[in-house]
Amino acid sequence: MSAEMQVFLLPDLGEGLTEAELVNWLVAVGDEIRVDQPIAEVETAKSMVEVPSPYAGIVAVLHGEAGQTLDVGKPLISVAPVGASLAAKPEAVEEKVPEAPAASSAAESYRTEEKAGSGNVLIGYGTSGGGEARRTRPRKTSAGSAVAVTSEPDFAELSLSRTRIPGKLSAVISPLVRKMARDHGVSLDAVPGSGESGLILRRDIEAAIGGTTREAAPVEAPAVVQSSTGVQDARTGLTVASRTPVRGIRKAVAANMTRSRSEIPEATVWVDVDATALLEMRAELKKRDPHGAPGLLAFIARFVTAGLKKFPELNTRFVTAEDAAGGEMQEIIAFDGINLGFAAQTDRGLVVPSVRNAHLLNARELDTEIRRLTAVARDGKATPTELASGTFTLNNYGVFGVDGSAAIINYPEVAMLGVGRIIDKPWVVDGQLAVRKVTELTLAFDHRVCDGETAAGFLRYVADAIENPGTVLVDL
Structure with missing residues (x-):
């Protein structure tokens, strides 16, 4: 030395x-x-x-x-x-x-x-x-x-x-x-x-190591909050209770959301979906295998990857670059594969880990990877690659007890599918009124990469798959 x-x-x-x-x-x-x-x-x-x-x-x-x-x-x-x-x-x-x-x-x-x-x-x-x-x-x-x-x-x-x-x-x-x-x-x-x-x-x-990684034990980050010192806010006349520096994940989320809102001309389409058949199918699978049945999010993720294969415009990226002459050039970059991101709430803020090559996985494999990534994200141990390589995001905000959301697209992606809570609602089945398990799907998309017909086609495909899961899964 x-x-x-x-x-x-x-x-x-x-x-x-x-x-x-x-x-x-x-x-x-x-x-x-x-x-x-x-x-x-x-x-x-x-x-x-x-x-x-x-x-x-x-x-x-x-x-x-x-x-x-x-x-x-x-x-x-x-x-x-x-x-x-x-x-x-x-x-x-x-x-x-x-x-x-x-x-x-x-x-x-x-x-x-x-x-x-x-x-x-x-x-x-x-x-x-x-x-x-x-x-x-x-x-x-x-x-x-x-x-x-x-x-x-x-x-x-x-x-x-x-x-x-x-x-x-x-x-x-x-x-x-x-x-x-x-x-x-x-x-x-x-x-x-x-x-x-x-x-x-x-x-x-x-x-x-065969492409698998395991992360160390979680480390709790200390809260960084400055307590009130009796300073009065000039605008409201109220005493300032605390000042919290915006840093780390919260700073990154703020910058990403601001850029998304300022650069992406987004549009939103939504539809109510009868998820009764999907819930019944999963309940039956759970009876046969109480510990191995995939979660609902994994099934929806499988339907999403299948839908993106049919409507690949939503699995792209819109970029602006400089051409050879020094002028501005715009391109839509398509990908040979799907890295499916999903929103995960953690103590450090909202993060979006992504399942790499999700199009190659079945529902059971997707469920395993979603659970693994959720765990490392909540422990604060997800790698930069796991957090920044998505091409499309699935957001299950229904876990927070809400029906819908005007979601902000996860820049630089071009679309995000949101899933609301599943609740009992009156629904017409074969001309008769019945109580069914209903959820709302919301798709926010970048209008620069496709028109409403493409967005509606993708959303309808996923909705039909949820309503008729057995038929769709046979063809996947």
Whole structure:
């Protein structure tokens, strides 16, 4: 190990995120740490994650406090060699980040994949560049321990060799990819990197473990609310009770919904549906297999994927780009497959995990994956790929006891199907009035990608499938 101080910069935690909130430190100044040991819990707009250290040694500096928002590419932790004295001159500790010229190709590989939207890279990369930052003064933490603080350095000149294990180029990988490998008992020495210069990517680990992942135990995020200080609101004349910073998932939801409303000219169609036959079919399946019968949402998800095959315009994306002449060009991008997102309410806000390649799964398989994704989303452990790869969203707001909703489309998708509560209603069956189990389906769609006929056709297909599930499932 080098005798110089090593600085670990906060890596990109996925999908081009630029910041993360430091929830909790898992180490303290003076602790001896090992490679891949979790050092901090951070919350991004997508998920809560533990960040492991790419270095072994003694914790010299913690760059930030719990509750602080840190920028990607800025120092997170500084690690000194084992045996180094930290208490002698904390005000004069010098740290240098060694150059990593061989990692520049790995960085380019990361950027290329991210721009292409492959979803294969989760976080982190190395780049070339040199520079150093010097510590100028100590400060005290709330616990009273001395922590050295940097003056404002030129971070543009700091090397971003934040995840490279010295001496092994094939291990130039993100901390979370290494954590995934560790959690599943995958030896990195046995994993061939598919990235440039042997860079190990998330897809390589998934291939090694058969494409399945399990997440760590949930971590509760502390509530960040500033209590009233007696300040009076100028507009209402009332005392301000509290101020809650908008950050993390709530900040991402706000930005996404605002963009959807401002950019998408949406329209809505809806229909009441007799779901009696579907409920009876599921009740019969539950009698035969009390623990293995798929839930209602899984059946509706199956009908949705079948409907999207017939009306693929609703499984697209509308994009505006610059053409070769520098002018504006608009395109509708169609996909060879369906990633079905579904809205899940969590303690951290509303998130939309997606079932990848949902069109290849039957109702039982969809039910299993929906349950798995719901669990990891509520634990705050869903990956950026699981939360940002949907092509169409299914929203079961009926669980909240409402019949309908003027839903906002989950940008950048072009449509969302909402399902209301199922209740007893009077319904005409074969000319006779009867009490039936009725729900309301609502489809919000981007009018730029299709007209009302397509939207109505899709909605009617799903409605007919719910009313006659046996007939439809035979043909699927």
